[in-house]
Amino acid sequence: MTYGRFEIVERITPWALGVAVFLLSVASASGSMGVESALPAPVLAAVAAASGVAAARARRSLWPLAAVGAIAYAWLVMWPAAVAASYYAGTRLSRRDLWLYIGGATVVFALSGLASYRDGGYRALVVGTFANAVLMGGALLALPLLTGLWVRARRQVLDAVREQARQLQREQVLRAEQARGQERARIAREMHDVVAHRVSLMVLHAGALEVSAPDERTAEAAALISGAGREALSNLREVLGVLRSPDSVRGPQPTLADLDRLLDQSRVLGIVVNRHDEGAARPLSPVVERTAYRVVQEALTNVHKHAGNAETEVSVRYRPVELEVTVRNRSSAGTRGALPGSGWGLVGLRERVELVGGRLEAGPGDEDGFQVLARIPAA
Known part of the structure; x- marks a missing residue:
């Protein structure tokens, strides 16, 4: 997946979750996927919309979703926001905040069960009994919470593996740099031993010829050879310096x-x-x-x-x-x-x-x- 597609998915996912929470909340309040409520449809739609918006913004802040989920479940047994909040709690909260969330959610489920028991009817049958209250708590609180914890643990393992791979790659680059540096030093030594030595001999012989030349023309030619040899030695030293240390400062270059x-x-x-x-x-x-x-x-x-x-x-x-x-x-x-x-x-x-x-x-x-x-x- 390219970076552009990944960015698009990252932008769409929160709002897709918000829409899903809104639709499921409406289905829960209508009785098709939960307990039917007798409240007016605009009120139910407003609560469902608040749940969807809070779910869409859960990556920025979890607690608004947790608050909306608690109110919607305790009041209307509207469960989608509570499920989303429990999942995000598992993926994001620290240990201390996680225990606070579990304690608060347990209180909310207990109060919802008590209110449902007093209301009677179908709601009391679904949520008001102890067994059903425990079952709903396990399905709506424990299961998404454990899923979130598993996802977070998996992410941490993958991050550790990626960091280890990056560390190994850095070490491999360093080893390659060391090997290249050793090879440059070896080449520099060989060039110095072979080329620089021979050119030095040429310069010395040319200097001797210049001193003992029988005529002026021969002396000028010897001086030219000697000067060219010295310039070649200077250029060779620059090359050897670069081979030994690629970051070394080179001497003046011809223009x-x-x-x-x-x-x-x-x-x-x-x-x-x-x-x-x-x-x-x-x-x-x-x-x-x-x-x-x-x-x-x-x-x-x-x-x-x-x-x-x-x-x-x-x-x-x-x-x-x-x-x-x-x-x-x-x-x-x-x-x-x-x-x-x-x-x-x-x-x-x-x-x-x-x-x-x-x-x-x-x-x-x-x-x-x-x-x-x-x-x-x-x-």
């Missing part, structure tokens, strides 16, 4: 302001990289700028791997509702035919762009080259 420095790293290697900006530059969210930076970074990495010294164009276009980043390289004679399809780097890059609601296209471009185009929402 479009760092794009020229990224392009200069490729230019030092002898690649011609041209940048073109279109549209009015405006402040963008850190997520958008970081995603755009990663697009250019991954595209240039692919140029280094597969296109050699091919001339590359980097375009940043500020659209009204999006940021468009294009990286296009032109194949040269030495690299023609070496253009790749989308590798794992582009797959991960596409996922990164799509996570922020954008689109990534990668494939052959104009002039027999390769193009990476990303459209990132930036409204």
